[in-house]
Amino acid sequence: MSLNSWGRVPHAPQQGHGCGWRSELAKAAARVVKGHGSTLPYGNGRSYGDSCLASSDQVLTMRRLDRLIEADWAAGVVEVEAGMTLAELLALAIPRGWFLPVTPGTQFATVGGAIANDVHGKNHHRRGTFGHHLISFSLLRHGEGSLHCSPDEQAELFAATIGGLGLTGIICAARIRLIPIRASQIDTQTVRFGGLDEFFALSETLDSQHEYAVAWVDCLARGAQRGRGVYIVGDHAAYGSLDTGGQPRLRVPLTPPVSLVNRYSLKPFNSLYWHAHPKVLTQGRSHYEPFFYPLDQILHWNRIYGRRGFQQYQCVLPERSARAALGQLLEQIAAAGEGSFLAVLKRCGHLRSPGLLSFPMAGVSLALDFPQSPALGERLFPRLDALVREAGGRLYPAKDAHMSGADFRHAYPAWERVEALRDPTLMSRFWNRVTQ
Ligand SMILES: Cc1cc2nc3c(=O)[nH]c(=O)nc-3n(C[C@H](O)[C@H](O)[C@H](O)COP(=O)(O)OP(=O)(O)OC[C@H]3O[C@@H](n4cnc5c(N)ncnc54)[C@H](O)[C@@H]3O)c2cc1C
Structure with a gap:
């Protein structure tokens, strides 16, 4: 089955290449790149336009990586695979008295997608974006393997990957701080x-x-x-x-x-x-x-x-x-x-x-x-x-x-720093449109 973005504009059906294990992700990505030149991680396709579409139209689907890796339910800290949806995370967290610190208007976005667009919610005035509540994540980059990124380790990649539109590497797993609730x-x-x-x-x-x-x-x-x-x-x-x-x-x-x-x-x-x-x-x-x-x-x-x-x-x-x-x-x-x-x-x-x-x-x-x-x-x-x-x-x-390339580059002047850190095997239709 072909994949698309949520708005289906542009109409550019994507061929999905899946992978069920983190340990196999590098090989799976390399196979797509070898066959098609480049790829892009694809969460759950809840982005509307072309930022979740690969310029090669060959995406690496992340949804099968949906496992809970570790949880400290006393402290409200979880480590999950990046293909887990926010709905799946809430199903684990709510019964234990925890909630997402920031949530967009859909619970069907994945954790990887939420990081790559640094999503915001109805409490932006209090808690900022999803990225504010990230402790760390692991990022797979072509030729570099899996890198542990946090505000103290690989700090530049950490900042470039939050809102980095899936271009700086494949987020495999993330450690997130939740907020306590007494009722849902x-x-x-x-x-x-x-x-x-x-x-x-x-x-x-x-x-x-x-x-x-x-x-x-x-x-x-x-x-x-x-x-x-x-x-x-x-x-x-x-x-x-x-x-x-x-x-x-x-x-x-x-x-x-x-x-x-x-x-x-x-x-x-x-x-x-x-x-x-x-x-x-x-x-x-x-x-x-x-x-x-x-x-x-x-x-x-x-x-x-x-x-x-x-x-x-x-x-x-x-x-x-x-x-x-x-x-x-x-x-x-x-x-x-x-x-x-x-x-x-x-x-x-x-x-x-x-x-x-x-x-x-x-x-x-x-x-x-x-x-x-x-x-x-x-x-x-x-x-x-x-x-x-x-x-x-x-x-x-x-x-x-x-959006025109000129408007994008003017409004997001840090795009050149992200471009410098982009994994050369990852490219989206959006990035191609606004930067090339
Ligand atoms: C009804 C609805 C309401 C929404 N409300 C809001 C809102 O209130 N606030 C808001 O900010 N957004 C909102 N959105 C947008 C949505 O939250 C974002 O587009 C989100 O990023 C979608 O996540 P996804 O998992 O579907 O990712 P996709 O749409 O599949 O991909 C989004 C980006 O993430 C990248 N990506 C995905 N997985 C990974 C990974 N593992 N590693 C690296 N990169 C990855 C992709 O390459 C792409 O660039 C809404 C969307 C819908 C449909």
């Missing part, structure tokens, strides 16, 4: 807001008081309603049970020929969603899965975008320009009549990311999905890119299928 439920507070000023006021007052904070924005609302959305904060509950997943899941069984997401379905959905939320801050309690991973509840949800797939646009804007630039971005998106059911707005905190190419910066991140169409690349994205560039922001490589 999340105590929430939710309120809808009428515009961006209200969002910024809420975020200013409430983010720092809570572990998690996120907002959904109605990206199609215009005029007086522009920037309206729903703001949600959450904290691990102080009492309750330590249940793991297992919530019922729906499945999109097949890919329809055309996208089911269009302006006719989006507008009423977004409006209904907004009206369904309370006008005043309202307390609730949620299972951790719908709180962190609402989209994971529907397996293969990416199929609803049809055969052409979709692109996610995620940018982060620095504090100083975020308010004005966000308004302009939302105006352009609403005018184009395109966009996702819900756009995600997230305040990023000031903790400096440990990776050379980590995406977050202090400011605000906006993320939304668009059904694939030629108009995106021809009209909408160039306009959005210009606004992001002018605001001093940047796009997220994990979600990207269109």
Whole structure:
């Protein structure tokens, strides 16, 4: 079976080459390189664009390396193989009273993928990125064998590999520090807001008081309603049970020929969603899965975008320009009549990311999905890119299928250090596109 990225743009099916044992990884990689010139480690394909696609279209699949190697459950420190998913790690950790220190909006990412994109979550303002909680990892490099990397050993490779897009070597295993929890439920507070000023006021007052904070924005609302959305904060509950997943899941069984997401379905959905939320801050309690991973509840949800797939646009804007630039971005998106059911707005905190190419910066991140169409690349994205560039922001490589090489190199000036440390046998379509 061929593999792809989550958004299926570009359409570039990948041939997977698997390996079940860490001791065989070097040989497996060498075989692919010998036959095809280069390869790329592939986690679980939850990146949207082309950063998880090998330029040779021959990837080294990591999912079979999914074992727990060592755990100190008294201290909350685990060492796991890099192909373990976050869901599998949570299934081990939650019953023992531990949780991931940082989690993205899908639990189906692997530990290796989480490191290679230095993922962030709803608690960036408190705990920074995934890389902040890494103690060490082992990295397999062509001709060098397995290297132990930590802030004190191979420190430059450690920093280049966190957010290093799988180019500096194959992460075989990682040692991670977890956070303690008393229950797996999340105590929430939710309120809808009428515009961006209200969002910024809420975020200013409430983010720092809570572990998690996120907002959904109605990206199609215009005029007086522009920037309206729903703001949600959450904290691990102080009492309750330590249940793991297992919530019922729906499945999109097949890919329809055309996208089911269009302006006719989006507008009423977004409006209904907004009206369904309370006008005043309202307390609730949620299972951790719908709180962190609402989209994971529907397996293969990416199929609803049809055969052409979709692109996610995620940018982060620095504090100083975020308010004005966000308004302009939302105006352009609403005018184009395109966009996702819900756009995600997230305040990023000031903790400096440990990776050379980590995406977050202090400011605000906006993320939304668009059904694939030629108009995106021809009209909408160039306009959005210009606004992001002018605001001093940047796009997220994990979600990207269109960023220009010039924009990437300007926004990520450390790319040359990563290129210098790149394992020459590893190359992605993304890296080829933005650096060559
Ligand atoms: C619904 C959804 C919500 C998301 N929410 C967020 C979010 O909130 N925050 C966020 O930051 N991201 C988010 N993402 C993006 C996702 O977390 C990242 O793209 C993540 O890296 C995917 O992990 P993966 O295991 O699927 O890796 P892949 O997508 O397969 O690969 C990603 C990168 O990791 C590299 N890689 C994988 N395994 C290894 C390894 N063992 N050694 C070296 N390199 C490796 C690959 O080469 C590639 O460059 C979301 C994605 C989805 C689908």
